[in-house]
Amino acid sequence: MMIDFMTLRADFPLLQQKNRGKPLVYLDSGATNQKPQSVIDAMNQYYISDNANIHRGVYELSERATYQYEKVRHDIKEFINAAHTEEIIFTAGTTAGINLVAQSYGRSKLKVLDEIIVSAMEHHSNIVPWQLLAEQVGANLRVVPITDNGEMDLEAYEKLFTARTKIVAIAHASNALGTINPLKQMIQIAHAHNVPVLVDGAQAFPHMPVDVQDLDCDFYTFSSHKAYGPTGVGVLYGKQKLLEKMPPYQGGGDMIESVTFARTTYSKLPFKFEAGTPNISGVIGFGAAIRYLQQVGMQNIAVHEAELLAYATQQLVTIPGLKIIGTAAEKVGVISFVLDGVHPHDIGTILDDHGIAVRAGHHCAMPVMERFNVPATVRASFGLYNTHADIDALVSGLKDVLRLFK
Amino acid sequence: MSGLRELYQEVIIDHSRQPRNFGVLLDANHHKEGFNPLCGDKLKLYVVEKNGVIEKMQFEGSGCAISVASASLMTEVMRGKTRAEVEAIFNDFHQLVTHGHNADVESRLGKLAVLAGVAEYPARVKCATLAWHTLKAAIADDPQAVSTE
Structure with a gap:
């Protein structure tokens, strides 16, 4: 069209x-x-006629709010071609998604002297969460250099892998240089070393088709507000088999199955990672933004x-x-x-x-x-x-x- | 004069191109680094103070036209001033770049008044005051580096 x-x-x-x-x-x-008018209208309409807390109420209003919120999860799963709806976790934004993976996956998997690969073109939000993790567990950061025209140095990247490499975190596109990285190739190289890859998709998601299964990335995180939706909302996509094994990141309401002072059991995916009342109107606004992107x-x-x-x-x-x-x-x-x-x-x-x-x-x-x-x-x-x-x-x-x- | 022409008037462009009192001062008895992390402006200020009077002041570093011109003009104006006078000029200057034109303040500030246009651009106040906050910390011998954030 x-x-x-x-x-x-x-x-x-x-x-x-x-x-x-x-x-x-x-x-x-x-x-x-x-933001297009349709996003602004969707958020207004939610507050005018559908506002209620989700996943709790037995009344119609809450069911309506829950339906709309969960519909967006389904729409995003389709939009990025994830295999399962439970792989879509709502966050506060790209930064929140990276911190979630660093603290939940990272802290449970990395040990002293393990290595994290990032690149020299990362935004601070894909550097600092890994530095915090590295300090906590005694791991080290390894940095992929970039060439003079601002491309990833793939030869150097491949050489960085060792038996201690536990995760790779790279941008799909650089916010400062514009470079689109050869993700599929970088992910294949990491997987050949049995290392999972987190992709910071903030600068790519609004600008090109993204297919997480085709990329075969393990985590992909992006923000609504850079994609014509409201601020304060984002998505972390993660492969189900990885997310299932990861411990919760934040505790609170909505992420539990049962709580006693002796023992708490956690909800299933994706709710395990969505503690507290989420940004419902924001998610609904993001849903409208996705529809707008699909139309264009x-x-x-x-x-x-x-x-x-x-x-x-x-x-x-x-x-x-x-x-x-x-x-x-x-x-x-x-x-x-x-x-x-x-x-x-x-x-x-x-x-x-x-x-x-x-x-x-x-x-x-x-x-x-x-x-x-x-x-x-x-x-x-x-x-x-x-x-x-x-x-x-x-x-x-x-x-x-x-x-x-x- | 439009806001922009006032902000980037000749004196400011001139001082940013050819900053006065630029370079290291080896006999400084106060020195301090200032940093504006938002835009990457960085400067080092060197002060020779004798018996409570500023004898000499120099700076080095890089930054936008506003921050370099402001630092350059400051080093000229502060020569020979007592600590009390430095404090008074600092307060006047701060008033000028945050609130704009004021005849009394401008007459006291003399050539520093060329920076009055900054007040129309709130995002640039930090550029204009970086050297000034650095000076304040330098003569207070504050061990912390100055940051505008």
Whole structure:
């Protein structure tokens, strides 16, 4: 089905406003993206007519809320092609999913001197939870280096495996460089060493079709708010056989079968990992976002954003003194760059004055900044609602930066 | 003058390009590192203080135009000032970059008043004040590194 992306912008009420008196050009979807009206409506409707706690009430209202919440779990299972609905665990976001695996799987499996493989392009949220685990159990972190164009060094990766390697944690796509990693190949290599792989899917899930069975990843975690849904919700997918053996991460209501002071038994999957009343309205909003993505089509989105990336790259390299950081062959719609003699933070402020929202800073990836020897970069990142006009505005804003700093 | 032209006026661009009093000061009796983790601005401040008076002050580091210009202007203004005067200028400067134009404050601050435009950009106040908080900690001999977060 052909989609006219120009018309989709109208689905996003926030994008209709002005920023510092200019039409808003939103190029920070890598941080969080804007929400279509259907997501906002779904959350409103839930509070207007269906709000009740789930999995408890015997009354109709609670049954309705429970049905809607569990329907989203089923929809996400279909969307990412998981084998079982119980493999979909609702979390507070990608970070929460990684911490869950590090603390539950990691603490029960890793011992002194065991090794965790991460890469040099990870977001802090896929580094720090593993460092905490490493400190707790006396394990060590091994880091896959990246090449000068921002790709994973696969030869070095393969050499990092030892008999002590217990888990690999890597991003599907890099938030700071845009690189899409060769996941299938990396997972095959890990599995050949009997090592499970956690994938941080935050930057990939909203931009391309994801099939967890095809990837054969052991864990895949992503956030709603980077995928056109509300903040405070995410999903951890895990293979059933792994999740079943893992101890609970947090204790509380909803995750127990029976409680006495002598002994507590835990619920089955997925509830074992969902302690306490979850973010019900958030999950329902995320469900609406998934429906929106299905209507547009993930393959269509991938093609549209790849075209935007090609156009933006072509336009940006014409600006004197501009250098793109991260030039991998396979990228999501993320362009990080620096400009000779002008600090990214100043560029961010000047672009803001043109109505353009970009991110300036280290993007929670300080090791990446160190690797490329820059204190910070400017990052423009795209969503399905962006157009060539947004990129033209960016280019014109950058020309103004050069005029101010000449 | 638009907010942006005021923020990036010539004096500021000039001081960011050619910061005054830039470099290590080996005879410093106070020195301190300041760091803005959000944007990666980093500076080291060196102060020579004799009998309660700032004799010399230098800095090194990297950062955005606002943070470098603010540090450069500060090192010029603080020369020859007593601790009490440093404190008073600090308070005036903080007032200026958080609340904007104020004739009394600006007349006391002299050339530092060029940074008044920062007040329109709350996200940039940390850039403008990094060197200043670092100075405060340096002369207090606070052992902790300064961080804006």
